[in-house]
Amino acid sequence: QHLKNENTTLKKKVNKKYQMIGESPALKKIQDMIEKVAASDARVLITGPNGAGKELVAHAIHAQSDRSKGPMIEVNCAAIPSELIESELFGHVKGSFTGAIKDKQGKFELANNGTIFLDEIGDMSLIAQAKVLRALQESKVSPVGSDKEIKVDVRVLAATNKNMQAEIQAGKFREDLYHRLSVIEIYVPSLDERKDDIKLLVKHFSKVISDEHGTALKTFDDKAIKALENFSWTGNIRELRNVVERLIILGSNPINGDDVASFVRK
Structure with missing residues (x-):
């Protein structure tokens, strides 16, 4: 019982850090959507300008979902050099490239039974996009330099400040991946x-x-x-x-x- 109480307070703490403040109709609409989508495992694409609070939406979805006891792993796709993003997401085995001095678990594996949040997804290289698509289709990942496949049970949330239709038109983002990620789209207003x-x-x-x-x-x-x-x-x-x-x-x-x-x- 004590542990249960502790868990509830912990959950409240996490929620407090990521709470969304306001009573405007625009914010109410988002909160209603979060409530509806949190319970499912549907993938959500969160769009809107920089600094509007897209990560708050992702955290709220995770906190209100059945996966809230599992990990919430964040990846900022724009902050990781494109040659390292695969190793970051899927892990690598020792010696698979210069600097790979030991085996490393990827973020998908670390997020098992929880949620992975791919922030700034519009900045991901096409090669990494293809691998993410495969991970979503098969619920499996392969670490760089390994043929072994690791089964993962992960809910994927993604966010971008880019106009994805324009990125697709320009050939910078895979349309099939976009459709996989945006089962539900939540726009965070400026x-x-x-x-x-x-x-x-x-x-x-x-x-x-x-x-x-x-x-x-x-x-x-x-x-x-x-x-x-x-x-x-x-x-x-x-x-x-x-x-x-x-x-x-x-x-x-x-x-x-x-x-x-x-x-x-x-």
């Missing part, structure tokens, strides 16, 4: 499309940031909120968080319209 949420997001971030800094909580007056709502947020939620942090460090308490005018250049 912050400019959900400005009603700015007030709640600012409140949330000021609490999180003051906790992180170990400083007293600062509030934002109505003029400051109004000024923030009037900006266009090209960097989305990530940019808003940075601006809130800057205002907390440099602004008065409560933070007012003059602080925003002085410290936010847009």
Whole structure:
């Protein structure tokens, strides 16, 4: 029983870190979709601009699914050089290439009985795409340099900020893989499309940031909120968080319209 309680608190903790803040219709629509798709094993492609919170959607799907007790493994496809992505995803055997000094498990294998989240999938090389397609078709992976096949039971979530139709047209992304990944597509709107949420997001971030800094909580007056709502947020939620942090460090308490005018250049 104790362990069960501990598990529930742990689950709550994870959820808190990845909670989506806001009450706008756009956000409500996403939360409804997450609730519906979480229970199934359907693959989900999460689209939307950088900084809009696509990884939060992936974490929420995993946390609300039957796989939540299993691992959630994230791979940023854009951050890994294309010659290493195969080894990253499928593992390798010792000596299979220069620098392969010991056997290594791939992310698909590590995500067994859980979820793998392929972030920035639009940046994956065509060779790696072909291998991912095969892994999805057969639920098996082969480490680089090995003929052995490893059975994997993994739910795949993917995200991209690219226009996938344009990538397919340009021959940069395999159409068959796109259809495999996007059984369900969830679009995460830009912050400019959900400005009603700015007030709640600012409140949330000021609490999180003051906790992180170990400083007293600062509030934002109505003029400051109004000024923030009037900006266009090209960097989305990530940019808003940075601006809130800057205002907390440099602004008065409560933070007012003059602080925003002085410290936010847009």
